[in-house]
Amino acid sequence: MTENILSFHLCERFLGVDVTLVKEINRNVEFTPIPGANDHIVGFFNMRGQVVTLFDLAKILNLGEMKPQEKLICIILKTPKDPNQVGFLIDSPGDVLEIDVEEYESTPANVGSAESEYIESVLKMKDKLLLVINSGKIFCAG
């Protein structure tokens, strides 16, 4: 059995998210910051009349600061039951990779607690590791 993973780059890391959970990738995002909100929330963004909460994945995963970009790119996730739309900023999107479920490996024991909680599995690619994020845990109203 295989799964499709949408890969993306963030803070020089190679990350991935289950493509079936992705609604769309939005380039050229203009968001409104929310003064006083939690650190890991970047702001709100208007996606065709729907207000999307944008998260700072880099901060959540403890990857450091995102490098400033001219045009912001974000991935917006599907939230079939939740009326709250969520998305997160990325540096750049990668390919959709077809991955054999057998290849998944759980997060290594020496990964910090925050990361291991939010990283679902690790994939050994040829030259690098792909970290598949657990979007359910990251974006469950928190």
Add this chain to the structure above:
Amino acid sequence: MQDEEIIQSFVEESKAHIDSIENELININLDEVDMDSINNIFRAVHTIKGTSGFFNFKSIVALSHGLENLFGEIRSGKTSLTNDMVDTLLKANDGLRVMISDLTNSENVEISGLVEELSSFLGGHSVAEAKVAEIEGADEATFDIGAYLMPEVKKQRIQRDVRQGSRLYLLKRRLYRDIINNDYTMVDLLNEINSMGSVINITMDSDGLAGSMEAQDGDVWVEILFTTVLERDFLPPLLGEPEDSIAELSVTSEPDTSLAQKPQKGVPEKEFSDTPAVQEPDAGLRNIPQKEKQKGGGASTEDSVRVNVTLLNSLLNLSSEMVLARNQLFRRMENHRKEVPGIDVIFQNINHITSNLQETVMQTRMQPVSNVFSKFPRIARELSKKLGKDITLELQGSEVELDKSIVEALGDPLTHLVRNAIDHGMESPDERILRGKSRMGTIKLKAYHESGYVNIDVIDDGKGIDTTMIRLRAYEKGFIGQADVEALGEQESLQLLFKPGFSTAEAVTDLSGRGVGMDVVKTDIEKLGGKIEIFTTVEKGTTFRLLLPLTLAIIPSLIVEAEKQKFALPQINVQEIVRIKANDPERKIEFVNHSEVLRLRGRLLPIVHLADVLGLSRTYVDPATGERVPDKRKKIIVFKNSPEVTALDSSDQGELEERRGYKLTNIVRIIVIKIGARRLGLSVDTIHGSEEILVKTLPAHIKGCNNYSGVTILGDGKVAMILDPSGIIENSNLRYIDDRFEANNKLQTSEAERMRENQSLLLFKCSGPETLALDMAMVSRVEEVRIEDIETIGEKEYIKFRGEPLRIVRPEDYIAIRKNESSRPASGKCFVIIPKLVKHPMGILIEKMHDTMQASISLSENDSITTKGLIGSTILNDRIVILLNVYELFEMANPEQYRIEPVLKPIEPTKVLLVEDTPFFQNLEKGYLENAGYAVTVVENGRVALQALQGERFDIVVSDIDMPEMNGLELVKRIRSDSGLSGMPVIAVTSLTAELQKKEGLAAGFDAYEFKLDRSRLLEVVEQTFQNKRVKR
């Protein structure tokens, strides 16, 4: 998943059924039972029973079964409907509602009592009936159904039933295996069938018994022929029988039938059942609620579909987004329009369609208030019954539409008000008759549009609210002080009802319980952006008026900007916007320690900057480098002459520089917001104007941000936060005096503030350096004259004014101010003030006009500058200003005409109580009166006046109208209602002289109503009134 959806639709459907049952029941006329409504109820109950049976909700089945049994009997005329029965039926219906709303717990609901109650109405009928049927069936054991060889009687019965929309069914079961062995009796089965239709015939087939030897006990085939209005699909679950055991029979084989329509499988039953209802729509109309129901209800069943709310909301979103996209498209295409022929028409079309689409979608959220009104007939019925009162409930304007969310939220507050009205507002029938009212009380629920709001009135013609009792109660509770018990006006007293904890259980008896939980009602209504008002007349009744916005989803709001970010501030909380110019001496921001405050109409208003509250760092553009630099200054306004001349960024700054070429000054705009008694000045960088915004709920991920109440998408497509004023007040670290204390003081302070009379002054100077002032109210006009035009006749100087000689006086000639003869120019310009309200006009010659100014004047105490011709002195803008007393000046200048003869020279002078809050007028009026020989006592408001009147004897009261704590109108009402004081002459002197106010004043009980600055008139009136009253006495 599938099941859940089906159950959900079952719940919705059942709720609709339950509502319709309730409606029918309430509107039933016991004397003339409308069979159509009975049929309607029966069908509704049946459907519920059928479907709940399908899902195996046993309790629901049991209860609906009980209901259905009873209706079965009523339908067949075996039992007639009684009032008690209706109550029980309603109760049972409620039971169903409870269970259906909470399906998972439906099995735990105790219903046996209800079921018993229901079956008690059945009496022995059903059992007896069934027995008869059984015997009947046994007698005709050989009857062959297939051949329809039935006695004529039965054929007629079938025909009659079929004509009424029933269908004919045949149920075939084995007596032992299917019935008796299942702990079931024939009687049960027949009862069950009878409960939904009628059994026509029963046959037992003994062939089976003989033929099937392998059956252990042997068995008998039972065939039951029955009719019912229900469709075949419902029957198996209802009867708990397998599907193949029931067959629908066609009645075509009836040769002599007169049936026009022959029911067959698949023909919708609806056609039959609905026809009668449509044919005679007026049959059951007796009162308004039913009329309403027919109007609205008819439409809702036929022309509407159920749509998920989230679907509607996303439709709303999309349509507003479409408007936005249209605007963007238009903007982009603006320059290319001419290039494509015919595109203009298309644009126009799109424009219209989009707007229409949005409007229409908005309308889908609108719901008639009948949705909440409809439950009140029931409440009124039950409560009035319980309390032994006779009450009719009238509904008006049920068709008025409001946003869905508002309609939904109205239920509780309205129920509260209606309950209160019935419980406490209405007298018992006997009491009503005793008071000469009709036995039956009326409560009216009235919805109507008024000035952009929807008003809902709850009107009762009961005993009204006694405000004195409220005050006493409030005093006991410690909400108001002793003084207030006397002092509070009617509206203020009524407002006490809304105090949390004002009424308790014991208040129900003390105060007839008005206001039980009224605070909750008020909060609920205010949450919706509405207001609540009370009007009451003792003995006549009370009206509670709710003012509600049409929709919650769209609110008017100010778009403000702080640190380059736009925010929406709901306008409902905005009191005013204050624009402060640098160097404006009247409005400036001052400091209390490091906090900024603004003097606004005599009160200090705390000022906070929006950026500070939200935690945005304030920046400004460095004029030298053009970069944004953190702004470390605390001050938000810089004065030109201040040493600290840093520019503050804001577009105001830019705007100012462009428009006036000014530099280093700026304008600050302060939005005064108010929540309850709390006020706050919010300073923002820019105000972009007001916009109607579509409110979206704050996404759940934003927690602990009480600065915001929601989000919206602005015209430019950007998301903006909607500010929550109460959150902002909380986060501004403002410590308001605690609410209790504040509540006590609120009335007084806010009123005092409002009442403090701002006087408009004309500042001028004569030849000396002193600044003199005159109340603008006394100035008729100011003429510019040339000094050459002044003619001297004898000692006196005159000018020509409107063709007549007008004497002019120089104040410095008469009053103790500096005279500068030498500098009196022989030519040039000067000004003449022509005062009004004087008998023999003279002009006041002045050299220069300084300014006019609005100020509330407090005369300096221990005033050393008191001399004839002056009222006193005050400080304005750090300058001593001398207030001129025109009358005394004129008196000095022209003693013959202006001398006031002391009116009375009695042994004991006439005692005048002067009620006046403004020190300026206190002095002025006191002066007039004392000069005329009266003994004057001055008090500052109505409340103190009342106290003074209690303690001391006065001959006449002269009172201002607008005063804090207790105004003149209230005072005169109190005086008139006090037996000891009612004859007291009371004169109103006021600066409000509009006719309407005068009328109001005279109506309130004043003997005369005069303008306070007209001295001679005032004295005349005082004298006259006093004499009149004395004569009367």
